[in-house]
Amino acid sequence: MKSVQYLEMLKEKNRINDAELSRMLNISKAAISQYKSGVRVMDDETCLAIALQLNINPMEVIGAACIDRAEKSGQKSLWEVFMTRTANVKSAGVSAALIFAVVGIFLTPTPANAAPVLKAENCSIYIM
Known part of the structure; x- marks a missing residue:
């Protein structure tokens, strides 16, 4: 359980306990307990929240959760190789690209959530 x-x-x-941690991450205390016992593996959103709080690359935490989630040894090996290679990349440009790709996935609104663009009468300003 690398993600734990x-x-x-x-x-x-x-310097907090599990109850305070659950409030910080906006998840239940039961979820914290299940992550620790191995009953559940963190979802990507929880991994991202943890990475942001720790000020580390989100792929580090997401990759650890993917390793934990992998049931087949072939998949687990694939994630372990990926994480090793990602850790070895020292280029800030590549790391930043990974972070923006992951954050973009979570923060890009779906068409159902995006606000419509309205044009006001006799005005050239668009209201979003």
Whole structure:
């Protein structure tokens, strides 16, 4: 359970207990317990929230959760190789590109959530 280490890091950094951690991440105390016991693996949104709180590359936490989530040994090996290669990349441009790609996935509104563009009468300003 590689992803659980990030929960522990966040607890230590903020000197908080599981109840306070669950409030910080906006998840239930039961979810924290299930992550720690291995019953559940963190979803990508929780991984992203943890990474933002720790000020680390989100792919580090997401990759750890993917390793935990992988059931087939072939998939697990693939994620372990990916994470090793990602950790070895020292280029800030590549790291920034990964972060923006991951954040873009979560923050891009779906067409149903995007606000319509309206044009006011006799005005050249568009209201969004």
